[in-house]
Amino acid sequence: MTNLNMAKALNAALRSSLADDPKVLLMGEDIGTLGGVFRVSDGLAKEFGAHRVIDTPISESAIVGTAIGLALRGYRPVCEIQFDGFVYPAFDQIVAHLAKLRGRSGGRLRVPVTIRIPFGGGIKAIEHHSESNEAYFAHTAGLRVVVCSSPGSAYDMLRAAIASDDPVIFYEPKRLYWDKEEVDLAHAPLASVLDAAVVLRAGTDATIVTYGPTTRVALAAANIAQQEGRSLEVIDLRSLSPIDIDLVNASVRKTGRAVVLHEAPTFLGLGAEVAAQISHDCFYSLQAPVQRVGGYNLPYPHSGVEDEYLPDVDRLLDAVDRTFEE
Amino acid sequence: MAPDVATTTPDVDAPFSVMGADGHLLVPDTTDFGEPLDVLTRRLYRDMALARRFDQEAFALQRQGELALWLLCTGQEAAQAGSIRAIRDTDFVFPSYREHTAAIARGVTVAEMLPLWRGTAQSSWSPSDYRFNIYTLVLGTQMLHAVGYAMGVRLDGSDEIVMVYVGDGAMSEGDSSEALNWAATMQAPILFMAQNNGWAISTPNAKQFKAPLHTRARGFGLDSYLVDGNDALAVHLTVREAAARVRAGGAPAFVEAITYRIGGHSTSDDPSRYRDDAELQSWIARDPIARLRRCMELEGLADDAFFDRVAAEAETLAAEIRSVCVALDPVPLSSLFRNTFVTETLALQREREEHEEFQGSFE
Numbered sequence: 007m008t009n010l011n012m013a014k015a016l017n018a019a020l021r022s023s024l025a026d027d028p029k030v031l032l033m034g035e036d037i038g039t040l041g042g043v044f045r046v047s048d049g050l051a052k053e054f055g056a057h058r059v060i061d062t063p064i065s066e067s068a069i070v071g072t073a074i075g076l077a078l079r080g081y082r083p084v085c086e087i088q089f090d091g092f093v094y095p096a097f098d099q100i101v102a103h104l105a106k107l108r109g110r111s112g113g114r115l116r117v118p119v120t121i122r123i124p125f126g127g128g129i130k131a132i133e134h135h136s137e138s139n140e141a142y143f144a145h146t147a148g149l150r151v152v153v154c155s156s157p158g159s160a161y162d163m164l165r166a167a168i169a170s171d172d173p174v175i176f177y178e179p180k181r182l183y184w185d186k187e188e189v190d191l192a193h194a195p196l197a198s199v200l201d202a203a204v205v206l207r208a209g210t211d212a213t214i215v216t217y218g219p220t221t222r223v224a225l226a227a228a229n230i231a232q233q234e235g236r237s238l239e240v241i242d243l244r245s246l247s248p249i250d251i252d253l254v255n256a257s258v259r260k261t262g263r264a265v266v267l268h269e270a271p272t273f274l275g276l277g278a279e280v281a282a283q284i285s286h287d288c289f290y291s292l293q294a295p296v297q298r299v300g301g302y303n304l305p306y307p308h309s310g311v312e313d314e315y316l317p318d319v320d321r322l323l324d325a326v327d328r329t330f331e332e
Numbered sequence: 333m334a335p336d337v338a339t340t341t342p343d344v345d346a347p348f349s350v351m352g353a354d355g356h357l358l359v360p361d362t363t364d365f366g367e368p369l370d371v372l373t374r375r376l377y378r379d380m381a382l383a384r385r386f387d388q389e390a391f392a393l394q395r396q397g398e399l400a401l402w403l404l405c406t407g408q409e410a411a412q413a414g415s416i417r418a419i420r421d422t423d424f425v426f427p428s429y430r431e432h433t434a435a436i437a438r439g440v441t442v443a444e445m446l447p448l449w450r451g452t453a454q455s456s457w458s459p460s461d462y463r464f465n466i467y468t469l470v471l472g473t474q475m476l477h478a479v480g481y482a483m484g485v486r487l488d489g490s491d492e493i494v495m496v497y498v499g500d501g502a503m504s505e506g507d508s509s510e511a512l513n514w515a516a517t518m519q520a521p522i523l524f525m526a527q528n529n530g531w532a533i534s535t536p537n538a539k540q541f542k543a544p545l546h547t548r549a550r551g552f553g554l555d556s557y558l559v560d561g562n563d564a565l566a567v568h569l570t571v572r573e574a575a576a577r578v579r580a581g582g583a584p585a586f587v588e589a590i591t592y593r594i595g596g597h598s599t600s601d602d603p604s605r606y607r608d609d610a611e612l613q614s615w616i617a618r619d620p621i622a623r624l625r626r627c628m629e630l631e632g633l634a635d636d637a638f639f640d641r642v643a644a645e646a647e648t649l650a651a652e653i654r655s656v657c658v659a660l661d662p663v664p665l666s667s668l669f670r671n672t673f674v675t676e677t678l679a680l681q682r683e684r685e686e687h688e689e690f691q692g693s694f695e
Contacts, residue, residue, distance in 0.1 A: 063513060065510040070476075071480065075476065075478060079485065098473065148672050171675070172675070248677040
């Protein structure tokens with residue numbers, strides 16, 4: 007076991023993948039000599055060469071478009087989009103091509119491309135640097151969309167994402183880059199970690215379904231609720247497409263109450279899908295309507311008020327309280 | 333053997349021609365076409381004549397309701413045959429969506445060509461079989477796929493090159509500029525084959541760009557060529573020499589072939605709404621197939637028996653197109669469930685089973 011922050015754990019996953027498979031390539035803006043703006047690829051260009059850790063022109067559409075071509079040639083590219091708000095120029099290549107090539111080709115082509123996106127707010131960034139745009143990609147058939155939430159999950163999930171023969175959008179919560187924990191770097195990539203939700207904290211009274219940055223909010227809220235005599239179960243979805251709904255349902259059938267939590271606006275967010283599936287599958291187990299807590303339906307605000315915008319412990323506990331109202 | 337690279341030159345602003353309008357050769361007898369001229373012209377003529385007949389039959393099938401849509405390549409056969417035959421069969425090609433002449437020349441079958449247009453599948457051939465990717469309908473995007481593929485070729489240390497077809501309209505897409513810039517900075521072994529057919533549906537060149545395409549490519553650091561796209565021999569010579577330079581480690585190449593789309597953009601289009609008949613007639617008079625045939629007759633490169641044989645082969649192809657087309661049935665929806673991911677997810681499996689159970693309830 008090694009004590010690592012999440013950025014270092016991701017770095018270790020990239021290093022292991024580059025070492026294991028000569029077809030793995032990294033591509034992105036400032037990822038080589040600089041090591042990436044969050045230093046996730048620090049040292050890798052030196053270790054594996056500029057031909058495998060490629061500093062690219064500032065062309066997001068080309069980063070993804072050429073990754074598709076490299077994948078068709080037999081390579082396994084890992085793209086870095088520097089910030090969440092800069093993925094839109096690549097939107098067409100992702101949704102029209104990366105997601106569809108497998109199906110359009112009748113299963114003849116495979117495009118094993120991983121797209122890493124630092125995402126979410128909470129680091130007092132300027133505009134376009136704090137967005138949660140996961141719903142766009144989760145809504146696109148043919149993409150796997152996953153979010154890590156800790157150094158350990160980051161290492162295991164990134165290894166599995168790169169090894170996956172399907173395209174994966176890999177979200178990294180920016181505000182968790184510096185969180186540390188013990189990580190087992192001896193793990194071989196297990197495909198199942200891309201599909202499986204995880205119970206982060208067991209509980210009996212209500213289920214909190216969340217992912218990425220807000221797993222920390224949920225765990226903090228569960229601690230406070232515990233002191234107030236309420237036992238919250240916290241589920242980290244990890245995969246947003248597909249969703250491990252069986253694990254969620256099993257929890258909600260036990261607790262009878264569910265709150266879905268994420269940073270993205272609740273309107274047509276992932277929580278809407280999760281709430282709909284819970285309401286359908288667990289209707290007769292529910293003691294209260296499923297609650298959703300998330301960002302307001304606004305452009306992400308200036309950092310001076312982001313704490314007011316971001317769902318926090320108080321808003322989550324308020325929603326939990328509503329599930330107990332008579 | 334690297335061909336003689338002295339015949340055509342990059343970065344010249346006058347279109348290069350090998351044949352005059354009446355078919356007579358404008359180049360010296362000593363010009364090296366890489367193989368005997370009768371062999372080359374017969375191959376190019378056959379490619380073009382078969383594609384023309386294919387186009388006519390597919391157009392008719394669309395009008396009879398057997399195809400949902402068809403995009404004619406009529407008029408552009410020389411730009412396509414001349415280029416596809418000028419690279420190696422092992423060189424990978426990314427088409428746009430109107431490259432029927434090139435597809436047929438690479439061996440894509442009728443049964444593989446028609447399903448996209450009949451709505452029975454989204455694509456039907458395996459790109460690796462023909463070193464020819466499936467069609468891409470989102471304009472310009474395939475240029476980036478081709479550049480990435482070429483980066484892989486370079487990483488592999490292979491002596492292959494990549495050729496990508498693009499049209500004048502698609503050159504207005506942002507991806508085209510990113511592709512040219514990226515190809516140059518990555519030193520990708522790629523040849524951009526631009527067919528400038530004058531029109532992007534109803535929008536003429538004049539409303540599409542100010543700087544000519546070949547000069548734009550030059551600005552990105554590519555070797556750029558301008559060629560008469562209705563002259564199969566000129567296209568062939570230009571692409572052969574450009575490809576040799578790329579293969580030898582030169583800059584990526586951009587070939588702009590000036591040609592004309594004789595038909596509408598598609599069978600849904602009515603070009604009489606936006607272009608003059610006089611313009612159309614002037615290009616019909618410059619038909620690339622008739623021009624090559626005149627050259628072959630003038631130079632004694634083929635006799636009537638050859639042209640009769642090709643005409644008979646084209647008729648056989650037309651009959652095959654018809655019989656193959658009407659027999660095509662849709663690939664079942666369940667295959668899309670299974671092929672959206674390499675490994676079908678549990679969620680999709682459940683959705684597919686629900687769908688199949690529902691469908692089964694009517695039986």
